[in-house]
Amino acid sequence: MLSFAGIVLLGVWYGLKIGYIAAVTLYALLLSPFIILNSCKNACEEKDFEDTANYLEQMLYSFKRIPKILTSLEDAALVFPEGKMHKVIQSAVHKIQNETEEGNLYHAAFQDIEDSYSCRRLIQTHEFLVKAEEIGGDFSNALHILLLDRQLWVERVYELAQQRRNIRRNIFISLLLSAGICKISMIMLPKEFMALDHPLSQSMTAAYMISGITIWFWGQKKLQAAWLKEDAAQEAEIRKEYEYLKTNDRKGASRYVPVKLLLLTLLAALAVWLKSRTGLLLLGTISVLLWCWPGIRHRLAKKRIIKEVDKSFPIWLMDLSLLMQTENVHNALEKSLGKAPFVLREELSRMLVSIEKNPNSIEPFLDFMPWLDLPDVQSALRLIYSMWAAGDREDMEKQISVLVERNHHLMDKAERLSNEDSLAGVGMLVLIPMVTGSIKMITDMGLLLVGLMNITKGMI
Incomplete structure (x- = not known):
């Protein structure tokens, strides 16, 4: 409600008419469910991450003390007296105690936890614990490896979350500064010319406010943290780049260029015969691109792999x-x-x-x-x-x-x-409010100049 009140007040502050204020408010109303959904999803993912990090730590320390999966799960259940993690741990304990599953009992018991919390480190830790209990022996070094990896992972994720918060704050500051600068420019315009009441100015102001709401929405969406899930590489795309590098060196990648250049030369001769300068310029540009493209393509594929x-x-x-x-x-x-x-x-x-x-x-x-x-x-x-x-x-x-x-x-x-x-690319959202604000100010100045020209013509 405060957000909608702020939009209405901003519209009044900018001198928008009721119809334009209603249009901007309606747009914000349509986006509000998605903004709320993103916020809730981010909060849930943050809670899942914290639960997973605490679960891993407790399981590893408990297993280090007593190398039994059941004991470790019972200790972990005490850390989570309620909630989703408590339910899946209790389910795993029940399966182990009652041996309700066929095949590998521990893998089946861990499955509910892994399905609820999709995390590579969780699966890796479970596989290690199963193997350690089956084989036996001293696994203190391996436990130390997993505990240190978990600690560094948590630190990196919280650092990334802080970077996202900083970008979100910068976007908000950029929107405020842009709004303030636009208002100052509007105050400086002489009211006699009625430029701000012109339909074009009113439409541009409404569009500017809508763009600000959109920038904030996209910022929230792009900065929504995937706390547990790691970005999955596009296997087909990576495999294509991999095969390209294996089968094409720089010379191999360039083997078809002479044929293409010969064809372009014939087309260039035709363009000369037809006396087409535009055709010659276009063919020259294409020739340069064809000559350089194999090397560029090779470098891009190599960098990606x-x-x-x-x-x-x-x-x-x-x-x-x-x-x-x-x-x-x-x-x-x-x-x-x-x-x-x-x-x-x-x-x-x-x-x-x-x-x-x-x-x-x-x-x-x-x-x-x-x-x-x-x-x-x-x-x-x-x-x-x-x-x-x-x-x-x-x-x-x-x-x-x-x-x-x-x-x-x-x-x-x-x-x-x-x-x-x-x-990558999210930081550019900080600059967009300045661009949209500049477009609005240019529009208002253009209307002012048109008004001045009309007055000048009337005086002549």
Whole structure:
């Protein structure tokens, strides 16, 4: 209600007539359900994130104390005395206590939690807990890895939420400043010319107010945080770029250019014969674009795949680090292949085949995506090879610690990159109110000039 009252007061402040104020208010009324829905959805997702973070922390600490899934779930249920998380935990406890499910009991018990809270880290933690209880042994290092990963993840998500709040605040300030500047310009216009009462000025003012409401709505929508769900890459699109890079180097990408240029040359000759300057200019522009496009296309595809690998590699490396707590390097690599992100899967499979052929060579590890510049990935793979070659379990555990530390750095870099992608372009909304305000002021000034010209003509 306060928002609608503010819109009416702003319309009166701008000198809008009743019909225009009603139109703007009606537009705001139509958008209000979506604005409220976005706010509620964001609040629910924030609550789900907080529940998931607290659940993971409690489960890992409880399992560290007593390595039993049932005990850990019972401890976690005490942290959530009510709500959605309490219900799904109680459901999991009931399934385990009564053994109501066939197959893997723990996986079935965890399914309700995973369905309610869609989160990669949640699934990863559950898989680790199931494996740890089935195998037994000391998993303190792996628990430390998961706890540290959870802590860094929470810090990054809250940092992203703060960045979103800052952008939302900046959009609001920009709207206020734009509204104030427009009002000052309206005050400066001489009332004698009645420019502000002109239908064009009234329409432009109403359109300006509608644009402000739209900017605020889109800002809220774009800044709505996906607290748990990570942005899913478009697999078909990424696969297309991946295959393009594999089959086309810069020279290969340019192999059809001479044929196209020959065709354009013939068309240019026709344009000269017809004495068409426009045709020559157009063909010249197309020729330049055709000549440059393969290189541009190659760079864009390479940049896209490098970014996707930078995001995906730390996820795979985390799974590998957990597997190496109980497996040797070769078995860990084989088992990690099934859950590897698709952008890595083919190269990892090729690397495993090469390792089978040359088990004592570092070449398979160095030949991972050689057509891309991936220094962090190559460094991590060299470290994995050193663990492969060493064989000693004690020395391997020290190297796993180094690998985990490096992976936390890579994961931090990858998720910050994803966060930047999620905010890309939203900051431009801060500038739009100034643009729309300028258009309104230009319209009012134009009407003033028209009025001055009419008066001048009458005096002559």
